[in-house]
Amino acid sequence: GQNIDQPTEMTATEGAIVQINCTYQTSGFNGLFWYQQHAGEAPTFLSYNVLDGLEEKGRFSSFLSRSKGYSYLLLKELQMKDSASYLCAVKVPPGKLIFGQGTTLQVKP
Amino acid sequence: DAMVIQNPRYQVTQFGKPVTLSCSQTLNHNVMYWYQQKSSQAPKLLFHYYDKDFNNEADTPDNFQSRRPNTSFCFLDIRSPGLGDAAMYLCATSRGPGDLDTQYFGPGTRLTVL
Numbered sequence: 215g216q217n218i219d220q221p222t223e224m225t226a227t228e229g230a231i232v233q234i235n236c237t238y239q240t241s242g243f244n245g246l247f248w249y250q251q252h253a254g255e256a257p258t259f260l261s262y263n264v265l266d267g268l269e270e271k272g273r274f275s276s277f278l279s280r281s282k283g284y285s286y287l288l289l290k291e292l293q294m295k296d297s298a299s300y301l302c303a304v305k306v307p308p309g310k311l312i313f314g315q316g317t318t319l320q321v322k323p
Numbered sequence: 324d325a326m327v328i329q330n331p332r333y334q335v336t337q338f339g340k341p342v343t344l345s346c347s348q349t350l351n352h353n354v355m356y357w358y359q360q361k362s363s364q365a366p367k368l369l370f371h372y373y374d375k376d377f378n379n380e381a382d383t384p385d386n387f388q389s390r391r392p393n394t395s396f397c398f399l400d401i402r403s404p405g406l407g408d409a410a411m412y413l414c415a416t417s418r419g420p421g422d423l424d425t426q427y428f429g430p431g432t433r434l435t436v437l
Contacts, residue, residue: 218365247425256327256413256428257366301365309354309420313365 216240218314220302225320226292234287234317236302244305248276248287251299251316260287260300289319297321326350327429329414335435336404344399344432346414352427354420355397357389358413360431366413372397373420401434409436 217239226232238246245264249257263269263278263285275288287300299316306312328347336342346355354373358366370379372391386408388400401408411431417424 249428254411254431254433256431259425259427262425309417309424310368310371311426313367315363315365 216304216306216312218302218304218312220300220314220317222315223318223320225322226289228292228294228321228323230292231288231290232292232319234289234300234302234319236285236287236314238283238285238302238304238314240304240306240312242307243280244307244309246276246278246285247303247305247311248274248285249301249303251301253299257301292321294321294323327414327416327427329412329429329432331432332430333433333435335437336401337437338406339403342401342404342434344401344412344414344434346397346399346429347395348414348416348429349395350416350418350427351394352416352418353394354417354424355391356415356417356426357387357397357399358415359408360411360413362410369399371420404434404436406436409434 219237248260251257261276268277273290278285299318301316302314303311330345356371357369360366369383390398411433413431414429415426417426
């Protein structure tokens with residue numbers, strides 16, 4: 215079966231750093247994606263990891279450990295506009311994306 | 324310079340009345356996907372087209388059909404919508420189905436069934 219787990223909700227303060235964790239157990243692994251989704255809008259692509267390690271992209275970084283089935287998304291210098299749902303998705307053969315339920319992040323002043 | 328366009332953004336239909344949702348893309352991507360996302364749930368893949376090859380997910384109800392008349396357009400037909408089909412329907416595209424091919428999503432169509 216396919217299973218992707220993320221915390222349901224998180225709260226953080228503007229200007230702070232927050233880490234959103236994702237664990238997965240899937241039949242096959244061809245990469246892990248993070249998407250941001252504001253309420254009522256489509257997911258937008260944030261980052262992609264296929265090899266172990268950290269990928270940095272401005273205020274956003276994503277880490278992957280394939281042996282542990284684990285990833286995290288790190289958001290630095292939080293802004294109010296970062297309040298959104300963050301979806302972890304694993305690509306499995308033959309190219310299908312399996313999404314987690316998403317983590318709703320609330321950024322407070 | 325919208326890349327994946329979905330129309331309409333909001334659709335209201337009656338129980339049992341067929342409805343069609345549309346998606347178009349200006350990226351010239353080979354693959355187009357349809358996802359269903361219910362409130363506070365993960366997007367769930369319904370089916371996808373790789374060029375003209377149609378790939379249905381095993382658990383997609385027969386009530387859902389799709390058409391891709393050309394590279395740019397893809398349609399989702401719901402033959403007899405039920406109350407449980409109320410959801411956000413997301414169209415996505417990717418250059419190919421490969422590992423490095425990112426999926427790009429349209430803004431979605433929110434379907435209400437009365």
